[in-house]
Amino acid sequence: MSARPALFALLLGASASSWGCGVCIEDRIAAVYDHAVVSRALGAKHQVAFFHVDGPLAADAGKSVAALAGSASGVDRGSARVSAQSRTLSVAFDPRRTSFAQLQGLLERKLAPKGFSLLPLKLMERPAEWADASR
Amino acid sequence: MKKTAIALALMGLVGCGERPDPYDVAKMDLKPVPAKVHAERHKGAFAEGKSLSMGAELKPLDPAAVKTVRLDTTHKIIEIAPGVKFSAWTFGDQVPGPTVRARVGDRIRFVMTNRSDEPVPAPALVAAPMMHSMDFHAAMVSPQDKYRSIAPGQTIEFEFTANYPGIFMYHCGTPMILEHIASGMYGAVIVEPRNGYPTKADREYVIVQSEFYAKPDPGKRKVAGAPLYVLDGERLRSAQPTHTVFNGLHNGMVANPLPAKTGERVRLHVLNVGPSRTSSFHVVGTIFDRVWIEGNPDNQFRGMQTVLLGSSNSATVEFLIPEDGSYIMVDHHFANASQGAIGLISTAAKPPAKELEHHNMPASATPTDPEAVAGKLDFESKCLACHSVGGGKKLGPDVAGVTKRRSQAWLARWLKDPEGMLKTDADAKAMLKEYNNIPMPNQNLSDAEVRRMLKYFQWVDAQPAGAVKSAGGGH
Numbered sequence: 001m002s003a004r005p006a007l008f009a010l011l012l013g014a015s016a017s018s019w020g021c022g023v024c025i026e027d028r029i030a031a032v033y034d035h036a037v038v039s040r041a042l043g044a045k046h047q048v049a050f051f052h053v054d055g056p057l058a059a060d061a062g063k064s065v066a067a068l069a070g071s072a073s074g075v076d077r078g079s080a081r082v083s084a085q086s087r088t089l090s091v092a093f094d095p096r097r098t099s100f101a102q103l104q105g106l107l108e109r110k111l112a113p114k115g116f117s118l119l120p121l122k123l124m125e126r127p128a129e130w131a132d133a134s135r
Numbered sequence: 136m137k138k139t140a141i142a143l144a145l146m147g148l149v150g151c152g153e154r155p156d157p158y159d160v161a162k163m164d165l166k167p168v169p170a171k172v173h174a175e176r177h178k179g180a181f182a183e184g185k186s187l188s189m190g191a192e193l194k195p196l197d198p199a200a201v202k203t204v205r206l207d208t209t210h211k212i213i214e215i216a217p218g219v220k221f222s223a224w225t226f227g228d229q230v231p232g233p234t235v236r237a238r239v240g241d242r243i244r245f246v247m248t249n250r251s252d253e254p255v256p257a258p259a260l261v262a263a264p265m266m267h268s269m270d271f272h273a274a275m276v277s278p279q280d281k282y283r284s285i286a287p288g289q290t291i292e293f294e295f296t297a298n299y300p301g302i303f304m305y306h307c308g309t310p311m312i313l314e315h316i317a318s319g320m321y322g323a324v325i326v327e328p329r330n331g332y333p334t335k336a337d338r339e340y341v342i343v344q345s346e347f348y349a350k351p352d353p354g355k356r357k358v359a360g361a362p363l364y365v366l367d368g369e370r371l372r373s374a375q376p377t378h379t380v381f382n383g384l385h386n387g388m389v390a391n392p393l394p395a396k397t398g399e400r401v402r403l404h405v406l407n408v409g410p411s412r413t414s415s416f417h418v419v420g421t422i423f424d425r426v427w428i429e430g431n432p433d434n435q436f437r438g439m440q441t442v443l444l445g446s447s448n449s450a451t452v453e454f455l456i457p458e459d460g461s462y463i464m465v466d467h468h469f470a471n472a473s474q475g476a477i478g479l480i481s482t483a484a485k486p487p488a489k490e491l492e493h494h495n496m497p498a499s500a501t502p503t504d505p506e507a508v509a510g511k512l513d514f515e516s517k518c519l520a521c522h523s524v525g526g527g528k529k530l531g532p533d534v535a536g537v538t539k540r541r542s543q544a545w546l547a548r549w550l551k552d553p554e555g556m557l558k559t560d561a562d563a564k565a566m567l568k569e570y571n572n573i574p575m576p577n578q579n580l581s582d583a584e585v586r587r588m589l590k591y592f593q594w595v596d597a598q599p600a601g602a603v604k605s606a607g608g609g610h
Contacts (some may be wrong), residue, residue, distance in 0.1 A: 024278070024279045024283065025308050026266070026268070026283040026284040026285070027268070027284050027308075027309060028264070029266065029284070030266035030284040030309045030312050031288075032269075032312055033265060033266050033286060034263075035252060035263050035264040035265060036248060036263065038286075050500075085310075086310065125173070125285075126174075127288050128174040128176070128286055128287065128288030128289040129173075130176045130286075
């Protein structure tokens, strides 16, 4: 087991056992869920990816991190949303141009200089349907 | 003979010791069934189930041991006070959500579709669709499984057994929970003891107390000609509600009293959902014969005047209607009552207005202009201790008619700088003498607050004489 899947498994385990109300995966997604972004993306057959943000994310850094993530190539313009409180990032992207794994790599290259790394949480491919984003 | 008596006494003790514990956890149903989340959107009614009561009047218990309950989430405009159209989020398309009634041992099969993205019947303005969830305080389940947030268009199904009797809150648990509850996502589950209540009531009602934190829409949108109100996040975080209400409506059960007859025993299931304030629930004119804290008859008090309920606390209270009249339900924190936490239980369909005046409760008249509404709230929070509206002199003058006695400019200066006026203005000096040399303290009002308060005073003076009466005097 590589370090990243192991950490992700730890994250999932923690969400089920020790984290309180408001921090399980769906609640974290809710913190960045923007229905207009989701509708626009899915309408164009794009997808929306949700990530855990690891690193020194200050309480007031949401907008600057969203701007940084939004500037990554492959990310739909204006689609990045960040919740500093729940440490969650969401972006829309076109899977025909960028695979999910490529997207994560592109985002991390943008965010790494600031000390951030990403762990996938969920992927929305179709309306009202979550997919496992760790594949 | 003596030995026989001792033996019988011991048998009695043994008998008491063998009485089954109704809270024996070994006999509780804690078998988990995993929740299901799927993308099938329900298109029928927003609330379904024989165990649901939609208003204050509680339906009799549905005898079925398994109760299927649907409470879909919607976004819609509701009227929380005359002229105050508020952008709300709901369970079952109403605020509060429908009341679920069950009995200990009953299985609740719950299903909820997030329909916050659907257009609802007019008025059509709604908040952006978002994720929602359901948290039943009546359940003993894993929150991470059952109380998951679901996206618009998704449906969640889960089940649980009601193991304890009581009145339990349900609410949306999606972050920010405070905003979801303050927007209207709450309701009550009433779980009767397995063998029913120890008393027989003639009437049963559910009273849900809650707060609203409303401000005029910054975008100045209107609903049917009236200003739209939206959640005021600043007031919400500092726990300063604009409205405190029973069953979702300012003074709602004053206009539509709950019926009862002389000699009847009334049972109220009272739940304070907050989200942030305490209720001191009282019924004027009677004494609570029984109070079951949290709605459980094992937690019984007798002969109480008031029951104190923190946020998400509840109580069942029972009392007799001693004679014909209108019995006034209030939050005896009168600042809350003045914001609308008032209702009537009446032996008459329409109680005469003079009864309200007798108890110095506010009439239902309230301004609709957002600035005047804000001014009213400012006045009630800062000035009501010393001034009345139409109730005569207190420590300071009655403000009814003040805009006819003084100019706008004079009033603005007075509200802004009373100390300065007392040094230089002859009318201010004369008023100080008339009111026993007690100076009006400077409330440090901003220019905007002064403007709003003057708008409220102008509104008061534009009403028919005697139509507006302030609360705050008690009774």
